[in-house]
Amino acid sequence: MKLEPLPSPIYYRGPISFPNIKLYSMARTEEKKQRQHGMGRHLVLFPCPLEGHLNPMLHLASVLHSEGFSITIIHTHFNSPDPSNYPNFNFKPISDGLQDEEATRTDLMAFISDINVNCKVPFQDCLVRLLLENPQDQIACIISDALMHFTQAIANNMKLPRIILRTSSATSFVTCAAFPLLRQKGYLPIQDPQSEVMVSELPPLRVKDLPNIGTDKLDNLYQLVANMINETKTSRGVISNSFDYLEQMAFAKIRQDFSIPFFPIGPLHKYSSGHSSSLLNHDHSSMAWLDKQAPSSVIYVSFGSLAVMEKTELVEMAWGLANSDQPFLWVIRPGSVHGSEWVELPQGFEEKTRGKGCVVKWAPQKEVLAHPAVGGFWTHCGWNSTVESVCEGVPMLCWPCFGDQRVNARFVTHVWRVGLHIENGLNRRLIENAIKRLMVEMEGEELRKRIMVLKENADCCLRKGGSSYESLHSLIDCILSL
Numbered sequence: 415m416k417l418e419p420l421p422s423p424i425y426y427r428g429p430i431s432f433p434n435i436k437l438y439s440m441a442r443t444e445e446k447k448q449r450q451h452g453m454g455r456h457l458v459l460f461p462c463p464l465e466g467h468l469n470p471m472l473h474l475a476s477v478l479h480s481e482g483f484s485i486t487i488i489h490t491h492f493n494s495p496d497p498s499n500y501p502n503f504n505f506k507p508i509s510d511g512l513q514d515e516e517a518t519r520t521d522l523m524a525f526i527s528d529i530n531v532n533c534k535v536p537f538q539d540c541l542v543r544l545l546l547e548n549p550q551d552q553i554a555c556i557i558s559d560a561l562m563h564f565t566q567a568i569a570n571n572m573k574l575p576r577i578i579l580r581t582s583s584a585t586s587f588v589t590c591a592a593f594p595l596l597r598q599k600g601y602l603p604i605q606d607p608q609s610e611v612m613v614s615e616l617p618p619l620r621v622k623d624l625p626n627i628g629t630d631k632l633d634n635l636y637q638l639v640a641n642m643i644n645e646t647k648t649s650r651g652v653i654s655n656s657f658d659y660l661e662q663m664a665f666a667k668i669r670q671d672f673s674i675p676f677f678p679i680g681p682l683h684k685y686s687s688g689h690s691s692s693l694l695n696h697d698h699s700s701m702a703w704l705d706k707q708a709p710s711s712v713i714y715v716s717f718g719s720l721a722v723m724e725k726t727e728l729v730e731m732a733w734g735l736a737n738s739d740q741p742f743l744w745v746i747r748p749g750s751v752h753g754s755e756w757v758e759l760p761q762g763f764e765e766k767t768r769g770k771g772c773v774v775k776w777a778p779q780k781e782v783l784a785h786p787a788v789g790g791f792w793t794h795c796g797w798n799s800t801v802e803s804v805c806e807g808v809p810m811l812c813w814p815c816f817g818d819q820r821v822n823a824r825f826v827t828h829v830w831r832v833g834l835h836i837e838n839g840l841n842r843r844l845i846e847n848a849i850k851r852l853m854v855e856m857e858g859e860e861l862r863k864r865i866m867v868l869k870e871n872a873d874c875c876l877r878k879g880g881s882s883y884e885s886l887h888s889l890i891d892c893i894l895s896l
């Protein structure tokens with residue numbers, strides 16, 4: 415079966431409520447009457463140009479702008495954000511030295527390393543130009559993605575303070591910081607025979623849950639992680655897209671080991687319902703399809719912006735979904751199957767799932783997860799997806815692929831216990847069973863109850879007196895004191 419090309423976008427105009435946005439805004443408006451906060455002081459932000467990194471940085475920019483700071487976003491040409499979505503920000507593109515072919519290759523580690531080398535001079539030149547253009551307008555601080563570690567040296571050159579934004583979980587950050595120890599103890603590099611061994615220093619992680627980026631150039635990976643950690647230690651603070659209730663242990667460890675301020679102010683996407691910063695166009699027809707489904711009946715399937723699967727895995731997924739007999743909304747991103755830009759689903763799949771399934775190339779995920787018809791999320795456990803699912807109280811089926819996703823999946827299934835793990839290869843019977851356990855059996859009900867507690871805590875942390883609300887306050891005070 416060949417999938418139809420994307421329909422022309424039908425924009426969803428239905429009501430979507432974001433209750434904690436309202437709570438946050440009410441408390442904040444009151445407070446702003448009393449304080450002037452940023453008072454127009456200038457912040458320069460530099461995101462890592464990947465979907466899961468760009469979105470939280472732009473959310474952070476919006477939060478800080480609403481607190482009275484003026485915002486300049488310096489960004490690469492590759493995956494550049496759309497300035498028309500953010501008329502209040504000043505956007506400055508810089509050369510990234512990436513050829514198209516080079517930029518889109520699947521060697522993520524080389525991609526990140528190249529940006530860290532290629533952007534040094536353009537980034538510094540851009541800062542110099544900004545200061546020359548407006549000599550009165552001092553830059554209060556640079557805020558850059560933790561992976562963009564080269565910005566610390568530039569900040570030092572320019573005598574500007576730098577704060578980092580960590581867009582993934584605090585736990586995976588702690589794990590990365592432990593790499594030297596994990597290597598010394600022989601957990602890393604990961605060897606197949608010991609992949610099930612528990613890492614006693616980082617419970618409940620097993621060796622196979624440790625962050626991994628699928629490269630044979632391990633020395634380069636270790637160097638990249640070391641640079642990220644070292645340049646974080648020399649920064650003036652860490653902002654985290656997480657919240658207290660979720661990762662208390664990791665927060666305590668960071669506060670103990672990094673002698674710099676730590677500001678967990680997440681979930682960042684909940685501060686405003688503003689423009690989507692998505693690099694791909696959302697297919698809003700999925701929302702109209704969801705409107706016709708029964709409450710909590712649909713399993714939403716999406717593996718983020720980078721994960722790539724084998725054709726055989728896609729086929730097993732298709733039959734697992736079809737045989738589960740559960741309605742599904744499935745995102746198949748172009749290029750997400752090895753070796754082909756687009757895919758053919760197996761013969762007979764369409765007939766078997768007619769009326770039960772909707773397949774799109776990219777969905778408005780946050781709205782999808784907030785839709786009452788969605789009862790489960792089969793996810794790769796990218797940090798944004800994990801937090802978005804928690805915030806909407808949707809239990810998860812975890813199929814982590816690389817990077818920090820395995821750490822996040824282990825926490826979903828064994829710490830918060832709000833999801834099930836699909837492990838040891840994909841096959842249709844295993845998938846069918848897992849979907850039924852999540853969507854219709856008692857086990858799924860238990861997961862749903864537990865994730866509702868996390869959701870309530872996510873709501874609370876943004877209210878006045880809540881942990882993220884207070885952390886944001888401290889962050890603003892910190893920036894103003896720099």
Ligand code: UDP
Nearest residue numbers: 466718719720745776777779796797798799
């Ligand atoms: N996303 C989306 N539509 C989709 C799939 C994903 O808008 O169909 C968004 C999702 O809401 C999240 C981001 O893409 O904010 C993916 O980030 P995540 O950290 O989960 O994974 P990554 O793409 O970095 O692997």
